[in-house]
Amino acid sequence: xxxxxxxxxxxxxxxxxxxQISHLALDIGGSLIKVVYFLRSNGSGGSVDDSGKKSDPxxxxxxxxxxxxxxxxxxxxxxxxxxxxxxxxxxxxxxxFSRQYAFEDIYVLFICLQIKMxxxxxxxxxxxxxxxxxKATGGGAYKFADLIKEKLGVVLDxxxxxxxxxxxxxxxxxxxxxxxxxxxxxxxxxxxxxxxxLYPYLLVNIGSGVSMIKVDGDGKFxxxxxxxxxxxxxxxxxxxxxxxxxFDELLELSHQGNNRVIDMLVGDIYGxxxxxxxxxxxxxIASSFGKAISDNKELKDYKPEDVARSLLRMISNNIGQISYxxxxxxxLKRIFFAGFFIRGHAxxxxxxxxxxxxxxxxxxxxxxxxxxxxxGALGAFVSYENHGLGGLKTHQSVQQFAVSExxxxxxxxxxxxxxxxxNESIDFGVAFAA
Ligand SMILES: Nc1ncnc2c1ncn2[C@@H]1O[C@H](COP(=O)(O)OP(=O)(O)OP(=O)(O)O)[C@@H](O)[C@H]1O
Ligand SMILES: CC(C)(CO)[C@@H](O)C(=O)NCCC(=O)O
Numbered sequence: 001x002x003x004x005x006x007x008x009x010x011x012x013x014x015x016x017x018x019x020q021i022s023h024l025a026l027d028i029g030g031s032l033i034k035v036v037y038f039l040r041s042n043g044s045g046g047s048v049d050d051s052g053k054k055s056d057p058x059x060x061x062x063x064x065x066x067x068x069x070x071x072x073x074x075x076x077x078x079x080x081x082x083x084x085x086x087x088x089x090x091x092x093x094x095x096x097f098s099r100q101y102a103f104e105d106i107y108v109l110f111i112c113l114q115i116k117m118x119x120x121x122x123x124x125x126x127x128x129x130x131x132x133x134x135k136a137t138g139g140g141a142y143k144f145a146d147l148i149k150e151k152l153g154v155v156l157d158x159x160x161x162x163x164x165x166x167x168x169x170x171x172x173x174x175x176x177x178x179x180x181x182x183x184x185x186x187x188x189x190x191x192x193x194x195x196x197x198l199y200p201y202l203l204v205n206i207g208s209g210v211s212m213i214k215v216d217g218d219g220k221f222x223x224x225x226x227x228x229x230x231x232x233x234x235x236x237x238x239x240x241x242x243x244x245x246x247f248d249e250l251l252e253l254s255h256q257g258n259n260r261v262i263d264m265l266v267g268d269i270y271g272x273x274x275x276x277x278x279x280x281x282x283x284x285i286a287s288s289f290g291k292a293i294s295d296n297k298e299l300k301d302y303k304p305e306d307v308a309r310s311l312l313r314m315i316s317n318n319i320g321q322i323s324y325x326x327x328x329x330x331x332l333k334r335i336f337f338a339g340f341f342i343r344g345h346a347x348x349x350x351x352x353x354x355x356x357x358x359x360x361x362x363x364x365x366x367x368x369x370x371x372x373x374x375x376g377a378l379g380a381f382v383s384y385e386n387h388g389l390g391g392l393k394t395h396q397s398v399q400q401f402a403v404s405e406x407x408x409x410x411x412x413x414x415x416x417x418x419x420x421x422x423n424e425s426i427d428f429g430v431a432f433a434a
Contacts, residue, residue, distance in 0.1 A: 023037065023038040023384060024036070024038075024080065024085045024134050025134070025135040025136065025137075025378075025380035025381035025384070026134065026135070026136040026138075026140075026156075026380065027136070027137050027138045027164065027374075027379075028070060028073075028136060028137075028139065028141055028143070028144060029070060029138045029208060029376070030070065030139060030140075030207065030209070030232060031069065031070055031207065031208045031232055031235065031340070032373070033067060033068045033069075033070050033076045034065070034066075034067050034373060034376065034377035035065070035066045035068070035076065035079075035080070035377065036063055036064070036065055036374060036377040036378055036381045037063070038061050038062070038063050038381070039061050039062055065371075065374055065377070066079070067340070067373065070140060073140070073147070074151075077148065077151045077152060080152060081151065081152055086132060086153075086154045087132065132153070132154045132155070133154070133155050133156070133157040134148075134152075134155070134156055135380040135381065135384055136148075136156040136158055136159070137158065137159045137160065137377070137380045138161050138376055139161070141158045141159075142158065145158075159379070159380045159383045161376060162211065162213060162223050163219070164375070164376040164377075164379030164380045164383065165203065165375045165376050165379060166203065166219070166221045166379065167219070168374065168375030168377070168379035168382070169203050169336060169338065169375050169379075170215070171378055171382055172369060172370075172371055172378065173193050173198060173336070173369075174198070176370075176371070178190040178370070179193070179369055179371065180193060180369055180370075181367065181370070182353065182365060182366065182367055182368075183350060183366070184353055186346065186350070191367055199215060199216050199220075200215060200216045200332055201215050201334040201335070201336055202214055202215070202224075202323065202326060202327045202332045202334065202335045202336070203215050203221075203338065204319065204335060204336070205338050205339045205376075206230050206337060206340075207231055207339045207340065207341065208231055208232030209226060209230045209231075209232060210227045210228075210319055211223055211226045212227075212323060212326050214326075214332065224326055224329070225322065225326045227318070227319065227322055229318055230315070230319065230339075230341060231339060231340065231341030233315055234250075234311060234312060234315045235250065238250040238312075241299065241304070241307045241311065242304035242307055242308055243304070244304070244308070247343075248343075250308050251308075251312075251345055253304055253305045253309075254308035254309045254311070254312040255345075256305040256309075257303065257304075257305030257306040257307070257310070258306050258309060259306065259313045260283075261306040262289050262291050262292055262302060262306055262307060262310040263285045263287065263289065263290060263291060263313070263314075264285070264289075264290025264291050265282065265283055265284065265285060266280045266281065266283070266284045266285075266286045268286065268290075270282065285314075285317070288313070288317075289310055289314070309347075312345075312348060312351070313347075313351055316348050316351035316352050316355070317351050317352075317354075319337075319355075320351065320352040320353070320354070320355025320356050320359075321355050321359055323335050323337070323356065324359040324360050324364055325359070327356075328360070328364075332364075333363070333365065334364070335356060335365065335366050335367065336367050336368070336369060337369070337372075338369045338372045338373070339375075340372065340373035342368060342372050343372075343373075344370075349366075349368055352366050353366040
C-alpha cells in the first residue's frame with residue numbers, strides 16, 4: 001500500500017523498512033487472551049515541531065484492543081499471523097477486517113499514541129522474525145510459548161502478570177481521563193484521580209481467579225490475597241446450571257432473574273422481620289442458594305435466569321467482602337476492581353459496591369475501571385519501554401490534549417473525545433511527552 005508522507009517526515013533510522021512499526025503485547029489468561037497492538041497511522045512520523053524547528057521524529061498511531069477465548073487460541077494466532085502483527089508491518093490499520101475470526105470483541109481506533117523514537121532505536125525487522133520478541137504476560141505466556149513459537153515463529157518475552165496488572169492500572173489511572181468511576185444506586189460517577197494522592201490503593205483483578213494487590217507506587221506492590229471463587233467460577237458453574245452457551249448469554253440471563261427465588265433471605269428465616277441488632281434487614285441474603293434445600297425442587301424447576309442472578313450475586317458479594325476485609329487489613333480506603341468478570345455489568349458493579357459499602361459502613365469505596373480487562377496487556381505493552389524498546393517517548397506537541405499527568409517520570413497528555421458507551425467502546429487520544 002502506498003504511504004503518502006508529509007514533507008517533514010524523515011526515516012527514523014535512515015532505512016525505510018525500519019520506519020515501520022507494529023508493536024504487539026499479549027495477556028494470555030485462564031479464560032481470555034487479551035491482545036493490544038499499536039499500528040502507525042498513515043503518514044505519521046513528522047519531525048518538525050510546532051515552531052517549525054526540526055525535532056525528533058514522531059510516530060503517530062493507534063492502540064487496538066482485541067480479546068479471544070483462550071480455548072480458541074488458534075483463532076487468536078491466526079488473527080495475529082494474518083495481520084502480520086508479530087512482524088514490523090506498516091499500514092495494517094487500513095486493511096479491512098475482511099475475515100471473520102472468533103474474537104470475542106475488538107476495540108479499534110481506541111487510543112492514539114504519539115511516539116518519539118529514541119535515537120538509535122531499531123524496530124523489529126520483518127526479515128528477522130525468528131528473533132522477534134513479543135511481550136506477553138499471564139499463565140498462557142508459559143503454557144503456550146512453544147505453540148506460539150511454532151505457529152508465529154516468535155519468542156515470547158515474558159513479563160510478570162502482577163507487575164503488568166499494576167503497571168496497566170497505574171498507567172490507566174494516571175494517563176486516561178475519566179478512567180475510574182463509582183457505581184452507586186445505578187449511577188456511574190467518574191472519580192477525579194489526584195496523582196499526588198493515588199497510593200496506596202487495593203487493586204482487585206477479577207479474572208478466572210481473583211488477585212488482590214496492595215499498590216504503593218510505580219512497581220511497588222504486594223499481592224496480599226486472592227480467591228479461587230472468581231469469574232471462572234461464575235462462568236463455569238453458570239454454564240453447568242443454566243446450559244448457557246456464552247458468558248454474555250449468562251450475564252444477560254442474570255439481568256432478567258430474581259435471586260430471591262433461590263437465595264434464603266434474613267426475612268425467610270425471621271418470619272419476615274429484620275435482625276436489626278446485628279445490622280441485617282429482612283431482605284439481606286442470609287444464605288446464597290439456601291432456599292433450594294427446602295423447596296423440594298429440581299434444578300429444572302428453577303428458571304435459569306433466577307439461578308444466574310443468585311450465582312452472580314453470590315460471587316460478586318463474596319469478592320466485595322473479601323476485598324473490603326483485605327483493604328481493612330492494610331487501612332486502604334480505595335479499592336479498584338478490574339478484570340473481565342465485571343464486563344461493565346450494572347448488577348455486578350452494584351453488588352460489589354454494596355458489599356464494600358455495607359462491610360465498611362460507608363468508609364471504603366469500590367471503584368471500577370473502564371478498561372477493566374486490559375490492564376495486564378497494557379502493562380505488557382508499556383513494558384516495551386522498560387526493556388530496551390526505548391521508543392515510547394513522547395512528542396511535545398500535545399498541549400492541545402485536555403489532561404496532562406506524569407507517569408513513570410514522563411509527561412502523559414491525554415484526551416477523551418467521547419464518553420464511554422454501554423459497549424465500553426471508546427475513542428480517545430493519548431500522547432506521551434518526554
Ligand atoms: N466472552 C467471554 N468468555 C469467557 N469469559 C468471559 C467472557 N467475557 C467475560 N468473561 C469473564 O471474564 C473472566 C476472565 O477475565 P480475565 O480475562 O480478566 O481473566 P483471565 O486473564 O482469563 O484469568 P486469570 O487472570 O485468572 O488467568 C472469565 O472467567 C469470565 O468470568
Ligand atoms: C492464578 C492467577 C494469578 C492466574 O491469573 C489467578 O487466577 C488468581 O489469582 N487466582 C486465585 C488464586 C488464589 O489466590 O486463590
